[in-house]
Amino acid sequence: MCQAELSERGDKKAIEDGDLLMPKFDADGLIAAVVTDIATGEVLMVGYMNAEALKRTIDTGEAWYWSRSRQEFWKKGATSGQIQSVHEILTDCDQDALVLKVSVAGNGATCHVGYRSCFYRKVVSGSDGAVRLKRTEVDRVYDPDEIYGKD
Numbered sequence: 001m002c003q004a005e006l007s008e009r010g011d012k013k014a015i016e017d018g019d020l021l022m023p024k025f026d027a028d029g030l031i032a033a034v035v036t037d038i039a040t041g042e043v044l045m046v047g048y049m050n051a052e053a054l055k056r057t058i059d060t061g062e063a064w065y066w067s068r069s070r071q072e073f074w075k076k077g078a079t080s081g082q083i084q085s086v087h088e089i090l091t092d093c094d095q096d097a098l099v100l101k102v103s104v105a106g107n108g109a110t111c112h113v114g115y116r117s118c119f120y121r122k123v124v125s126g127s128d129g130a131v132r133l134k135r136t137e138v139d140r141v142y143d144p145d146e147i148y149g150k151d
Contacts, residue, residue, distance in 0.1 A: 002055035016093050023054065024096040030066060033098040035110070038087045044110040045118040049098070061086050063100060080147050081106035107142050114140030
């Protein structure tokens, strides 16, 4: 059972200027969490948390998420060893988004397809007007087939 207690939503002043965590979860009971590297500030991934995942993260100091595709709790790194140790959690002004500043254990990768960051491609426009993706990370940190097997 989690020790962390989240506060009920208060009025605008309490939400924007107060000292209580009053997260605003969406209609599915989720809040977006942007995950960044504590040392570099690099964006590593975006995950979603429900109240229980947020409480588990606060209690354990390790990142927990709610998997929208599997409909279950997901402790980042439980299978891969890429545990995210949470150093700081920030919330925005209306408390409907979070930033987690983390360090990543194991091989340091975050992306399940083997890259350090899930944001390993950028959008580029070609001279022909076509929109493409260009890799910003050329080499994978690891081969996911070695951990998860081939699909």
